[in-house]
Amino acid sequence: MTKNVLILPGDGIGPEITAEAVKVLNKLVETDGLDISMEEDLVGGAAYDVHGVPLADETMAKAHAADAVLLGAVGGYKWESLDISVRPEKGLLRLRKEMELFANLRPAVLFPQLASASTLKPEVVAGLDILIVRELTGGIYFGQPRGIRTLDNGERQGYNTYVYSESEVRRIAHVAFQAAMKRNKKLTSVDKANVLEVTEMWREIIDEIAPEYPEVQVNHMYVDNAAMQLVLNPKQFDVMVTGNMFGDILSDEASMLTGSIGMLASASLDANNKGMYEPSHGSAPDIAGQNKANPLATILSAAMMLRYSLGREDLAVKIEEAISKVLDQGLRTGDIMDAGCTQVTCSEMGDAVVAAL
Amino acid sequence: MTKNVLILPGDGIGPEITAEAVKVLNKLVETDGLDISMEEDLVGGAAYDVHGVPLADETMAKAHAADAVLLGAVGGYKWESLDISVRPEKGLLRLRKEMELFANLRPAVLFPQLASASTLKPEVVAGLDILIVRELTGGIYFGQPRGIRTLDNGERQGYNTYVYSESEVRRIAHVAFQAAMKRNKKLTSVDKANVLEVTEMWREIIDEIAPEYPEVQVNHMYVDNAAMQLVLNPKQFDVMVTGNMFGDILSDEASMLTGSIGMLASASLDANNKGMYEPSHGSAPDIAGQNKANPLATILSAAMMLRYSLGREDLAVKIEEAISKVLDQGLRTGDIMDAGCTQVTCSEMGDAVVAAL
Ligand SMILES: CC(C)[C@H](C(=O)O)[C@@H](O)C(=O)O
Ligand SMILES: CC(C)[C@H](C(=O)O)[C@@H](O)C(=O)O
Numbered sequence A, B: 001m002t003k004n005v006l007i008l009p010g011d012g013i014g015p016e017i018t019a020e021a022v023k024v025l026n027k028l029v030e031t032d033g034l035d036i037s038m039e040e041d042l043v044g045g046a047a048y049d050v051h052g053v054p055l056a057d058e059t060m061a062k063a064h065a066a067d068a069v070l071l072g073a074v075g076g077y078k079w080e081s082l083d084i085s086v087r088p089e090k091g092l093l094r095l096r097k098e099m100e101l102f103a104n105l106r107p108a109v110l111f112p113q114l115a116s117a118s119t120l121k122p123e124v125v126a127g128l129d130i131l132i133v134r135e136l137t138g139g140i141y142f143g144q145p146r147g148i149r150t151l152d153n154g155e156r157q158g159y160n161t162y163v164y165s166e167s168e169v170r171r172i173a174h175v176a177f178q179a180a181m182k183r184n185k186k187l188t189s190v191d192k193a194n195v196l197e198v199t200e201m202w203r204e205i206i207d208e209i210a211p212e213y214p215e216v217q218v219n220h221m222y223v224d225n226a227a228m229q230l231v232l233n234p235k236q237f238d239v240m241v242t243g244n245m246f247g248d249i250l251s252d253e254a255s256m257l258t259g260s261i262g263m264l265a266s267a268s269l270d271a272n273n274k275g276m277y278e279p280s281h282g283s284a285p286d287i288a289g290q291n292k293a294n295p296l297a298t299i300l301s302a303a304m305m306l307r308y309s310l311g312r313e314d315l316a317v318k319i320e321e322a323i324s325k326v327l328d329q330g331l332r333t334g335d336i337m338d339a340g341c342t343q344v345t346c347s348e349m350g351d352a353v354v355a356a357l
Helices: A014-032 A045-051 A057-065 A088-098 A112-117 A166-182 A197-212 A223-232 A244-257 A296-308 A313-328 A346-356 B014-032 B045-051 B057-065 B088-098 B112-117 B166-182 B197-212 B223-232 B244-257 B296-308 B313-328 B346-356
Strands: A003-010 A036-040 A068-073 A103-109 A129-135 A147-150 A156-165 A186-191 A217-222 A239-242 A265-269 A275-279 B003-010 B036-040 B068-073 B103-109 B129-135 B147-150 B156-165 B186-191 B217-222 B239-242 B265-269 B275-279
Touching: A003 A014, A003 A045, A003 A057, A014 A036, A014 A068, A014 A296, A014 A313, A014 A346, A057 A088, A068 A088, A068 A296, A103 A166, A103 A244, A112 A313, A129 A166, A129 A244, A147 B197, A156 A166, A156 A197, A156 B197, A166 A186, A166 A197, A166 A239, A186 A197, A186 A223, A186 A244, A197 A217, A197 B147, A197 B156, A217 A223, A223 A239, A223 A244, A223 B244, A239 A244, A244 B223, A244 B244, A265 A296, A275 A296, A296 A313, A296 A346, A313 A346, B003 B014, B003 B045, B003 B057, B014 B036, B014 B068, B014 B296, B014 B313, B014 B346, B045 B088, B057 B088, B068 B088, B068 B296, B103 B166, B103 B244, B112 B313, B129 B166, B129 B244, B156 B166, B156 B197, B166 B186, B166 B197, B166 B239, B186 B197, B186 B223, B186 B244, B197 B217, B217 B223, B223 B239, B223 B244, B239 B244, B265 B296, B275 B296, B296 B313, B296 B346, B313 B346
Parallel strands: A003 A036, A003 A068, A068 A275, A129 A239, A186 A217, A186 A239, B003 B036, B003 B068, B068 B275, B129 B239, B186 B217, B186 B239
Antiparallel strands: A103 A129, A103 A265, A147 A156, A156 B156, A265 A275, B103 B129, B103 B265, B147 B156, B265 B275
């Protein structure tokens, strides 16, 4: 049966990089019997300019109807000064929340061909392969009450609520334990249980679940220590699991350790493996429209989509191998350019991947 | 007039490292007319074992009466499993809150003699000198309501409140702007204004205050991006200002960039420059009692104490120069040991600093 994929290019470099991923998917439709139909729609600032909201209800409905969503990136200077309730990112948060995409998988992998791109010493990052499992539909991102109020003394006070219920922690914990089972069977749960009650409960629940996965070696780490350990000795980690806010911070830190955030994909999944896929990097408005961006993170996100939501692990592997070949050929976009390599444009990179499939 | 210093060695390596700082202070009393009287008391697990609480009321009273507090470190395996309300760290949080130490200054400095200790490439961190100004008595650390409740459906829910009032943001902002004025006049304010209303207000207040310091170049950065930029290009930063939780994470990350967290001091100040001083590292229970710990962060914390709370900038500089001499002599504790250097114990390092004064 034909699967439906909604393409949301978004803002900045979003349209350029998703176009290359679509190119790759189209090639697989032609040559490998990939049975998908793709439709495009607006999100973020691009949607705001047309609809006055960063995500129109019709688009939300299409996302619900789709089997998977491939998103480029959202946001840009142009919409920075708008009131928070209409900020482009709210479109992203609405998609995550309404699609119940509670499990955000963010790999931080060092590509052997790009080892020198890291700001860390080669011996510290060689072979780095971390999977961060971030809870994506709860925590302080969505907690109520929230807002800015005026106190009796006339001054303003801003407030947000960091909240998790047991069942929210349980379901993300199971995703993380299962991921660890498929990898090196090590799980680090990150919290701030020495200060925050919500994460004290988080820690207790991880400990309750752990006996169900006796092969997985579990440890707990405070978030401040985790931020340090990622710099000191990142290879100690296999899978890390944490809440929405800490996951936002640590996954960005971890991805930057690889030196090539333009290469990192992400998946956001619901309980039935329906998902949204996006590169880990942002919309890079400074280079938008210049055909300079690196499309590989988006193409790798399409590979994750084939793996998790479209039941085509074979084609996911095929894309990943094609990207490895292209890197072996020495082709590089500007962000990962290195001595002795050949610099290519965004679309040339996409073409090269298609050719290598 | 004689100034009173309360020494709180705490747990783990705390007693060893504070003993060396006291040695240095005693030497300055003898030779440089430093007019202080020192008294010791218990904090953390050490206090819990004696009083059943991590900070006795008598100790709190002594801290209030003192001109400055020098603290070693708190916590350890032994007290990990205790209920959060009696965890050793609560002693620390009570000290910070009741003494109104809202301004936490955490330098992340690369000592030229220790350049190779960093896991980052030398060119990325050479000359690194960041000051993180962290709000220390508000935010989610102290926000109410907080706790773990049982919902109607029987499941538990943990919750904490991230809250700042305008005046809390203002006072820490002024500390940060003033620090920037004394340094390279660059201030980066870190928030998550695209998601959290409390930090949206934070950002607005920074912008309101900025015109009072026209020479300071201000920028805003989301916390996830800040965590990345610290890895990618840490030398872009001069002073960073942020709330309690983000400051906890980013200051640890930044300090680890230097590769020698055993060298980093911190000051926590109230509105009148009364303060508490502590090394940035923890209580390291694994090496406690072995005379192996690095006392330099604590000795440097004593230097900060002389500078900010005891009005003896001259002696602060004297200590810092002595430490630089000792490093030039090639003396190193195990944590910063390097080829061609001489490994010394904790107390030998303290003696060497005293000799170099
Ligand atoms: C754009 C922003 C709302 C988003 C987040 O904080 O989740 C982004 O940083 C991310 O990590 O996908
Ligand atoms: C021990 C802990 C409560 C403390 C904090 O989170 O503030 C520590 O991590 C620090 O940074 O001083």
